[in-house]
Amino acid sequence: MASVHEIPDEGAFASTISSIPQSTLAVIYFHAPWAAPCKQMSTVLSALASTYSTDAPIAFLSLNAEELPEISEQYDVTAVPYIVLQKDGSVQETVSGSDAAKVRAAVERYAGAGNKSSLPPAQTVTKPAQQAAMNGAANGSGSLAPTAGDSSTAPEAGETSQEELFKRLGELVKAAPVMLFMKGTPSQPQCGFSRKTVGLLREKGIRYGFFNILADDEVRQGLKEFAEWPTFPQVWVNGELVGGLDIVTEEFENDPDFLREYSVNGQAAAA
The missing domain is CATH 3.40.30.10 (Glutaredoxin)
Known part of the structure; x- marks a missing residue:
């Protein structure tokens, strides 16, 4: 990518x-x-x-x-x-x-x-303990340090007000037509739910941008309140929260054309 x-x-x-x-x-x-x-x-x-x-x-x-x-x-x-x-x-x-x-x-x-890229790179399953060894010691909260190759992970943020944070999050969720907030990256997901979500989007041919929440605890914690959704991964479409793995899976089961406009051959709509 x-x-x-x-x-x-x-x-x-x-x-x-x-x-x-x-x-x-x-x-x-x-x-x-x-x-x-x-x-x-x-x-x-x-x-x-x-x-x-x-x-x-x-x-x-x-x-x-x-x-x-x-x-x-x-x-x-x-x-x-x-x-x-x-x-x-x-x-x-x-x-x-x-x-x-x-x-x-x-x-x-x-x-x-x-x-647009057809899809993010194929995933490889890496256990958190293995990744911690690769990246160095985990920090006090248990979050893993990002690798230099993870181009779209953000550096750790300083203290900001809720208003500033929510403004930042409001723009971040619209960074791509489909945004995936996950633990890890598509090539190295750091939890089973993130891995399955990446696999599902790849199977359906959906293009998406992603953000590694383990690289920025401010986003990780703030997005829970901003979205009123306490768990990850989170899938957003044109700045609107769809939900986690279970809801995205259900949407595809109910409507095979769900997110078809974002498929490999589709035209991604601009917000």
Whole structure:
């Protein structure tokens, strides 16, 4: 799956942009480490990128607007987060702010839903104890540390107010048309229910973004209250909670076409 690449300096940006084919959509994301909305948008873009395959004609680039002032000036960046969609050598659209649905709709408008990844990678069952040994000691709450390869897991968050957290969650659940909040990642689920949910979505050919709640306890605890749903995994569709494994399974049993618009050959609707 695709991921967001951090661009460290102007030279790296110039070489990266020059190496991207004209027909490839470059999603250029300007951020600042001190801005809370940027933290939110970073998570949203990582989840969105995970819905595209690595060979899709789209590239997600992340730049620190303050450390790269000449590039920021080149793209008229006056506030962050700020996203530039560039294709065929010209800017197609810009999006300012942290509205996940607006960003997702803009990206799909120029990248095309047909270029979405068919499915996240096939899962491999890894027991939590084994994963803890791979990642290092678990923290005090028993959550496992994320691996460097888990591109859409978020770093641990600092203290935030409930209002700020709920705003962040409200955008995060809309990061992709279908969002799965799970324990672990699709390739390494960390509980049986998450593993079965990943397997079910794969069996039905459903594209989805995902978030590893073990990587961010603030999201893990906050989403229980935000969703009024105390357990994981959780499946969200266009920003609305569907439920856990049992409800998703029941929905498919009652309606084989459930989520068909998100199937491999389908067209994902923008919120």
